[in-house]
Amino acid sequence: MTPGESAERADAGRRRAAYRRLVEGELAVGDRGTVIFLVRSVDLREARFDLVAAAGLGLALVEQGYGVRLVPQHRWHLGGAADVWVALLPEVDPSLAPAGAWRVAWALNDTEQWAAADHLVAYDQVLATSDIALTRLREHTDRAGTVLRAAADARIFTPGVQGQPREGVVSFGIHVDRTRTPHPVLGELAVQVPLTVHAEPMRNMRAGLLARLAPPVPWLRVPEVAARALVTVDDMSPSAVGNGTLDARVFESLACGTLPVVNTRLGLAEIGLDLPTYRSTRELARVLSHLVSDPEGTQARAATLRETVLAGHTWEHRAEEFASAVKRAREAASPGPRxxxxxxxxxxxxxxxxxxxxxxxxxxxxxxxxxxxxxxxxxxxxxxxxxxxxxxxxxxxxxxxxxxxxxxxxxxxxxxxxxxxxxxxxxxxxxxxxxxxxxxxxxxxxxxxxxxxxxxxxxxxxxxxxxxxxxxxxxxxxxxxxxxxIEHSSYLGCYPDWISRDAARRSLGLGSDDVVLVALGGIRPYKGLGRLLDVFHELAEDDPRLRLLVAGKPAQTSETAGLQRRCEQSQRVISHFAHLPDDQLQVWFRAGDLAVLPYSRILNSGVFWLAQSFGLPIVGPRTGALLDLADQDHVRLFSPRDDRSLKETLRTAIVELVYDETQARAARQASLETARSRPPEQMAEDFAAFIDALLPASPHQVTGAGAAR
Missing domain, CATH: 3.40.50.2000 (Glycogen Phosphorylase B;)
Incomplete structure (x- = not known):
C-alpha cells in the first residue's frame, strides 16, 4: 500500500466516524444556521435512499459551516429549532416544521406520491432529482424550480488499492423483492457471470438467486466490496425509472471505479453518463456477459466515468448547489401557506x-x-x-x-x-x-x-x-x-367531459334507440343493486329497448359476488365491477338516459350530484338530502323500502323523462342547471371562510437566522 493509499484509508475512517457523529446529533450547531433533514431511520447499517442522501448532503453542509440534524420518523413530531427544514419523504407533514423555518421538499424518489400529496403546496421550495421529475412536480406546485440530484462521497467511495484485481458482478440491497425485473436473470447466470447479491433473503425467493446471496453490506462498508468488483447491477424502482431519477448507488459505484449497469436510459444524458443499460432480463444477461468478458475495457470505461463524477457529482458539489438554491428561493419567493x-x-x-x-x-x-x-x-x-x-x-x-x-x-x-x-x-x-x-x-x-x-x-x-x-x-x-x-356541490369541471352521446354508446355496444338506465358508484348491500336488477328485468319484459349499465368498486362479500354473476348472465346488463377511471365516467354517464339510485337508505349522495353534473335525470329514494330537490323537474323519488314504489317510479320516469322528448330535454337541462347552481368553487370558498377561525394563527412572515447564507 502506497503512502497516498494509506492516507486515503485513514481519511475514509475519519469520514465514517463523522457520519456516526452526524446521526448521533453531535454536529447540529453551525455558524451558518441549522438544517434539519427528516428521514425514515438513522440506522447506517440499513441506509435507505433517503438516509444516504441526507447524510451525504448533511455532512458536506457541516463542512461548509452549517449545523445539521437528521431526524428519524418516530421523532418528526418533536420539532426543534431550524433555519431550513428538509423533508425527504412524501408522508412528512410540513406542519411539523418549527416556526420560521424554510420548508423544503426534496423529492428524491416516489415522484408520483409527491405530486399526489395535497400538502405539497405547503413547502416553500420543492427540489427534484431529474428534469423529468421537475416537470411533473411543476404541474402541482409553482415552487418546484431546482434539480438537486443524488451524488457520492468520494472520500469514502474510492477505488481502493491500486492494481488490485477486479472481478465479478455485485448487487446491493437490504432485501430482495422477487418481482423486480433483474432477479430472475440473476438466478440464471451461474455459468456466465460470477455474481454475488448482498441482501436479506425473502420468502418464495427463486432457488438460483438464493444460492448467490451474501449478507447485506452496511452502507459505509459498501466501498470495500464495490472496489473489488468489476460491475455492479442497480435495479432502480419503477418510479425512478419512469422519471429518470438516478440513485446514489450509481455515483458511488463510479466513485469506486466500478461500472454500474442500470435499468434506465432516462436521466443519463442529462448529466453526461454513458452507462450500460438494460430493459429486459435477456438484455441484462447479454450486457453482463460482454462486460465481464472484457475486463480491461470495462475498467477503462469506469475510470473515465469516475472523472465525470469527481468533477461534478460529489456531495460537496450538491452542498453548494443546495445552499445556492435555497438562498435564491428565499430572496425571490414568499413562503407557502402556514x-x-x-x-x-x-x-x-x-x-x-x-x-x-x-x-x-x-x-x-x-x-x-x-x-x-x-x-x-x-x-x-x-x-x-x-x-x-x-x-x-x-x-x-x-x-x-x-x-x-x-x-x-x-x-x-x-x-x-x-x-x-x-x-x-x-x-x-x-x-x-x-x-x-x-x-x-x-x-x-x-x-x-x-x-x-x-x-x-x-x-x-x-x-x-x-x-x-x-x-x-x-x-x-x-x-x-x-x-x-355547507352544501355538497356538484362535480362540474372535476372530470373529463368531452365525449358525445353517440360515441359513448358505440364504445359500450349500445344502440342509438336503446333506453339506458345508469347505476354507478360503489357496489354495497345497502345500495340496492339486487332489487334494481329484479325491477329492471320485470320492466324489460314489457320494453325490449331497456338496457342497464352497472359500474363501481364492489365490497368483497358473497352478496356482491352473486350480484356480479347476475349482471354477467344478463344480455341486457353491461357491468364493470371495478373502480371506473376518471376519464371513463363520461362514457357511462353520457351513454345513459336516466340515472338510478336504488338505495334503501342514504343521507347524502355524491352520485346524486355526479349524475346531475352530466345532465342526467334521476330516480332516487325519498330520504336524506335528496328531499331538497324532490320538486325538481328532473328528479323522481320513491319510497326507499318499497320495491313496488321503485318499480312504478322508474316506469313513470322512463315514460316522462325518456320517451317524452320534450320533457326529456327539459329534464336534462334542469339537471345541468341544478349542477351549475352548486359549483365546487362556491363550496370551497364557503368552507375556507368557515374553517378560517378554527385554524391555528397565521404567522405574517418567515423569520429565522436564514440558513444557506
Whole structure:
C-alpha cells in the first residue's frame, strides 16, 4: 500500500466516524444556521435512499459551516429549532416544521406520491432529482424550480488499492423483492457471470438467486466490496425509472471505479453518463456477459466515468448547489401557506369531494394534510407545540377492525382518550357529517357512541345540508349553535367531459334507440343493486329497448359476488365491477338516459350530484338530502323500502323523462342547471371562510437566522 493509499484509508475512517457523529446529533450547531433533514431511520447499517442522501448532503453542509440534524420518523413530531427544514419523504407533514423555518421538499424518489400529496403546496421550495421529475412536480406546485440530484462521497467511495484485481458482478440491497425485473436473470447466470447479491433473503425467493446471496453490506462498508468488483447491477424502482431519477448507488459505484449497469436510459444524458443499460432480463444477461468478458475495457470505461463524477457529482458539489438554491428561493419567493388542516380519512382516490372541499384553503393561508392513523395523530399532536385542527369525515375506519363488542369498547376508549388529550392540549376538532352512522355498521351501539362523542367534542359540525343536521338530530344530541351547513356541490369541471352521446354508446355496444338506465358508484348491500336488477328485468319484459349499465368498486362479500354473476348472465346488463377511471365516467354517464339510485337508505349522495353534473335525470329514494330537490323537474323519488314504489317510479320516469322528448330535454337541462347552481368553487370558498377561525394563527412572515447564507 502506497503512502497516498494509506492516507486515503485513514481519511475514509475519519469520514465514517463523522457520519456516526452526524446521526448521533453531535454536529447540529453551525455558524451558518441549522438544517434539519427528516428521514425514515438513522440506522447506517440499513441506509435507505433517503438516509444516504441526507447524510451525504448533511455532512458536506457541516463542512461548509452549517449545523445539521437528521431526524428519524418516530421523532418528526418533536420539532426543534431550524433555519431550513428538509423533508425527504412524501408522508412528512410540513406542519411539523418549527416556526420560521424554510420548508423544503426534496423529492428524491416516489415522484408520483409527491405530486399526489395535497400538502405539497405547503413547502416553500420543492427540489427534484431529474428534469423529468421537475416537470411533473411543476404541474402541482409553482415552487418546484431546482434539480438537486443524488451524488457520492468520494472520500469514502474510492477505488481502493491500486492494481488490485477486479472481478465479478455485485448487487446491493437490504432485501430482495422477487418481482423486480433483474432477479430472475440473476438466478440464471451461474455459468456466465460470477455474481454475488448482498441482501436479506425473502420468502418464495427463486432457488438460483438464493444460492448467490451474501449478507447485506452496511452502507459505509459498501466501498470495500464495490472496489473489488468489476460491475455492479442497480435495479432502480419503477418510479425512478419512469422519471429518470438516478440513485446514489450509481455515483458511488463510479466513485469506486466500478461500472454500474442500470435499468434506465432516462436521466443519463442529462448529466453526461454513458452507462450500460438494460430493459429486459435477456438484455441484462447479454450486457453482463460482454462486460465481464472484457475486463480491461470495462475498467477503462469506469475510470473515465469516475472523472465525470469527481468533477461534478460529489456531495460537496450538491452542498453548494443546495445552499445556492435555497438562498435564491428565499430572496425571490414568499413562503407557502402556514396553517395546516389535518383530515381523516383520506378518500380522495375514490371520491374527489375532499379535494374539492379543500380547494379554497390557500385563500386563508392554509393547506390540507391527510392523516393515516387518527389515534397516532391525536397522540403526537397532543405533545407538539401546535396541536392544530383535525377535520374528521367518515367514521368507518375508526372501528373497522372491531369484530366484537369487547374490541369495539377498547377502540372507543383509545380514541376517546386520545381525543381528550388532543383537545386538552388546545387541538380543535371539526366533524364533517356525511352520515349519522356508517352504512354497514356491525355494532350500531358502538358507532352511535362514537358519533355522539364527536358531536360532543367537536368545536364545529359541518353538515352537508340542513336536512342532514335535522335527521342527525333524531339520533344524536347536536348543539345547533355549533352546526354549520355547507352544501355538497356538484362535480362540474372535476372530470373529463368531452365525449358525445353517440360515441359513448358505440364504445359500450349500445344502440342509438336503446333506453339506458345508469347505476354507478360503489357496489354495497345497502345500495340496492339486487332489487334494481329484479325491477329492471320485470320492466324489460314489457320494453325490449331497456338496457342497464352497472359500474363501481364492489365490497368483497358473497352478496356482491352473486350480484356480479347476475349482471354477467344478463344480455341486457353491461357491468364493470371495478373502480371506473376518471376519464371513463363520461362514457357511462353520457351513454345513459336516466340515472338510478336504488338505495334503501342514504343521507347524502355524491352520485346524486355526479349524475346531475352530466345532465342526467334521476330516480332516487325519498330520504336524506335528496328531499331538497324532490320538486325538481328532473328528479323522481320513491319510497326507499318499497320495491313496488321503485318499480312504478322508474316506469313513470322512463315514460316522462325518456320517451317524452320534450320533457326529456327539459329534464336534462334542469339537471345541468341544478349542477351549475352548486359549483365546487362556491363550496370551497364557503368552507375556507368557515374553517378560517378554527385554524391555528397565521404567522405574517418567515423569520429565522436564514440558513444557506
Amino acid at each position: 396553517r395546516a388542516l389535518h383530515y381523516f380519512p383520506d378518500y380522495n382516490s375514490a371520491n374527489p369531494y375532499q379535494g374539492m372541499l379543500f380547494a379554497g384553503l390557500d385563500t386563508v393561508d392554509a393547506y390540507p394534510v391527510a392523516v393515516t392513523d387518527v389515534i397516532d395523530h391525536l397522540d403526537r399532536r397532543a405533545v407538539s407545540a401546535v396541536p392544530g385542527t383535525l377535520n374528521i369525515h367518515w367514521t368507518t375506519p375508526i372501528l373497522q377492525y372491531a369484530t366484537g363488542p369487547f374490541r369495539a369498547a377498547l377502540e372507543l376508549d383509545r380514541f376517546s382518550a386520545a381525543l381528550h388529550r388532543f383537545r386538552g392540549a388546545g387541538g380543535r376538532l371539526v366533524w364533517t357529517l356525511h352520515n349519522v352512522l356508517p352504512h354497514e355498521a356491525r355494532l350500531v351501539w358502538a358507532e352511535t357512541e362514537l358519533a355522539q362523542l364527536l358531536a360532543d367534542r367537536a368545536d364545529a359540525i359541518h353538515a352537508l345540508s340542513a336536512i342532514t343536521a335535522r335527521q342527525a338530530s333524531e339520533v344524536l344530541r347536536l348543539d345547533p349553535r355549533r352546526v354549520v351547513v
